[in-house]
Amino acid sequence: MPIFGGMSGQEIRTALQALAERAGVSLAALSRMLGRNDAYLQQFVHRGSPRMLAEGDRRQLAEFFGVPETTLGASGEAGPMLVRRLAVAASAGPGATIDDDVMIGVEAIDRQLARRLGLSEGAAAVIRVRGDSMAPGLVEGDHLVVDQQDVRPTARGGLYVIRIGDVLMVKRVRATPDGLVASSDNPAAPPVPEGPIAVIGRVVWQMRLPT
Incomplete structure (x- = not known):
């Protein structure tokens, strides 16, 4: 199973889904916020496609939820x-x-x-x-x-x-x-x-x- 920043792909997908549910926002709405088509994050969460979040998408999602990027798979030392x-x-x-x-x-x-x-x-x-x-x-x-x-x-x-x-x-x-x-x-x-x-x-x- 792919590992990103110490987290498996499944752990990242589970974390994203939990954050979305806690915030009461749909994956489709989050996809639109990222400038993607409605199915982008649904496919990521449920099918593992794409294999990992793009760095810019991960950063924007982390900012939206108010969590560190490491929550969504970033390495703790990779970025600023x-x-x-x-x-x-x-x-x-x-x-x-x-x-x-x-x-x-x-x-x-x-x-x-x-x-x-x-x-x-x-x-x-x-x-x-x-x-x-x-x-x-x-x-x-x-x-x-x-x-x-x-x-x-x-x-x-x-x-x-x-x-x-x-x-x-x-x-x-x-x-x-x-x-x-x-x-x-x-x-x-x-x-x-x-x-x-x-x-x-x-x-x-x-x-x-x-x-």
């Missing part, structure tokens, strides 16, 4: 880690209201880098910086990789995406005996809004287009 890109911007300026937490795409991160950053599969997101209150370190348009499992700033502090009221922002946050304190790096920035600080995650990587 896919990180959700969200339709939100963390203000590094006066403040930006939160947009809907909607995935608008994915970013691919090298797995060795992901391990070095301590990222777990499905636990990171990419958001865009808005404003200049964290300049010169962060500027408008930078994209940040945020580890959403790291939500406990230490006394030493670090860069975190936080929410105060209905405003999402990236600030330098540290723990004190009286609670969390958030500050801007740019001395010309306006004061950080008052209110309880909800930590969304720690900034672990910064991406910037060359100028």
